[in-house]
Amino acid sequence: xxxxxxxxxxxxxxxVAFGGSALAQDSGYYVQGNLGANVIVxxxxxxxxxxxxxxxxxxxxxxxxxxxxxxxxxxxxGFRSEIELAHRSNDIGNIEAEGxxxxxxxDISSTSVFLNGYYDFAVENSIFVPYIGAGLGYVxxxxxxxxxxxxxxxxxGGVARPVGASGGLIGVEASxxxxxxxxxxxxxxxxEADYGNTALGVFYRQSL
Numbered sequence: 001x002x003x004x005x006x007x008x009x010x011x012x013x014x015x016v017a018f019g020g021s022a023l024a025q026d027s028g029y030y031v032q033g034n035l036g037a038n039v040i041v042x043x044x045x046x047x048x049x050x051x052x053x054x055x056x057x058x059x060x061x062x063x064x065x066x067x068x069x070x071x072x073x074x075x076x077x078g079f080r081s082e083i084e085l086a087h088r089s090n091d092i093g094n095i096e097a098e099g100x101x102x103x104x105x106x107d108i109s110s111t112s113v114f115l116n117g118y119y120d121f122a123v124e125n126s127i128f129v130p131y132i133g134a135g136l137g138y139v140x141x142x143x144x145x146x147x148x149x150x151x152x153x154x155x156x157g158g159v160a161r162p163v164g165a166s167g168g169l170i171g172v173e174a175s176x177x178x179x180x181x182x183x184x185x186x187x188x189x190x191x192e193a194d195y196g197n198t199a200l201g202v203f204y205r206q207s208l
């Protein structure tokens with residue numbers, strides 16, 4: 001066997017032995033599960049009370065949890081897309097309006113359905129796969145007995161690495177979710193609030 005043929009054969013064997021996980025994710029479908037923590041970062045609120053006028057303020061929310069799942073497809077060129085169902089929840093602390101602080105006991109949560117698009121970056125000689133993504137969707141925001149469905153958008157970024165020999169990936173992901181204004185009916189008026197949420201979590205993704 002010539003040196004040239006030996007080198008070619010070695011390259012082919014190496015690609016088969018070490019590139020299996022990457023090749024398995026070049027195309028096809030996958031499922032993914034996410035778990036993490038979230039913080040509300042857009043918390044402005046405008047309260048309109050019948051007969052008294054408008055008041056501006058903000059609400060204080062504790063760090064909460066975020067869970068989700070997705071069904072997606074690899075397109076074989078670094079791009080992939082998915083449909084994602086997610087839920088985020090936070091306890092509400094105090095509400096501040098016009099210099100006054102009101103103590104409250106409740107929670108605010110969101111359940112969302114998004115269509116997301118991603119690009120996975122190929123990093124030479126690395127098992128890590130960084131990626132960025134964005135999505136548009138529907139978000140149902142719930143605050144105690146009131147809820148409203150609004151338009152939502154999100155941005156994502158993270159890094160994944162192969163695990164096992166069956167096309168699985170584990171990784172870390174950060175995201176920002178924003179919505180249009182959320183409006184609730186309250187006793188004697190209406191409450192308009194911003195809802196912007198950041199989350200950091202881990203995930204497991206499995207090729208099908």
